[in-house]
Amino acid sequence: MTTLHTPRLTLRPITPADLPEVVAYRNDPAVARFQAWPLPATLETVQGLVSDRPLGAPGWVQRAVTLGGGPLLGDVALNTHGPQAELGVTLATAAQGQGYAAEALRALIDHAFGPLGLHRLHASIDPRNAAVARLLTRLGFRHEGTAIQGYWHRGEWTDDASYALLAAEWTP
Known part of the structure; x- marks a missing residue:
């Protein structure tokens, strides 16, 4: 289990x-506007997020983002496939705009390119999600x-923007 x-x-x-x-x-x-999970979310539909699989295991692995081990702010995820992975971040509305997403993603990226030795990370977003587009760009994607x-997505055709970062380009 990775913490x-x-x-x-x-x-x-x-x-x-x-x-x-x-x-x-x-x-x-x-929060859900640009995310792909089915609505409404229920205890049954999120049960699969509970896992002791380590980050870097194949498929989606989520991690709770907490403030110093205390209150839950949201979650980050890594979907590893070979030497590459997709990443994602979701924060509760009250936790947004305070730098938590950038801090959590930096830790995830450091782990992905460091101990996991991944070659490339990518993210797929709805380009209307301007805050996440700015965040990814600030992180070097x-x-x-x-x-x-x-x-x-949710009854309409939407655009799908791709962002990526190579390990060689990452500057922590």
């Missing part, structure tokens, strides 16, 4: 006790392209 620490945050496995809070922020329309109306 990561930053000056303010602890990224730890999601536990069954976290699930009611996970359901609450995943059902917040402002490059916009690699946008598939126009390439993603069916």
Whole structure:
């Protein structure tokens, strides 16, 4: 089981006790707007986020983002496939705008390119999610392209923007 620490945050496995809070922020329309999970989120649909699999195990592995091991702020995820991985971040509305997403993603990226030895990270976002586009750019990700109306999401065709970062380009 992988736990990561930053000056303010602890990224730890999601536990069954976290699930009611996970359901609450995943059902917040402002949080869910650009995310791919089915709505409404329920305890049953988020149960699969509870796992002791280490970061870097194949497939999606989530980590709770907590303030110093205390309150749950959201989660980050790594979807590893060979020497590459997709990453994601979701924060509750009250935790947004305070630098937590950048801090959590920096820790995740450091781990991915350090101990995991991954070659490339990528993220796929709805380009209307300008805050995450700015965040990825600040972290050094490059916009690699946008598939126009390439993603069916919540009853509409939406654009799908791809961002990526190579290990050789990462400067912690």
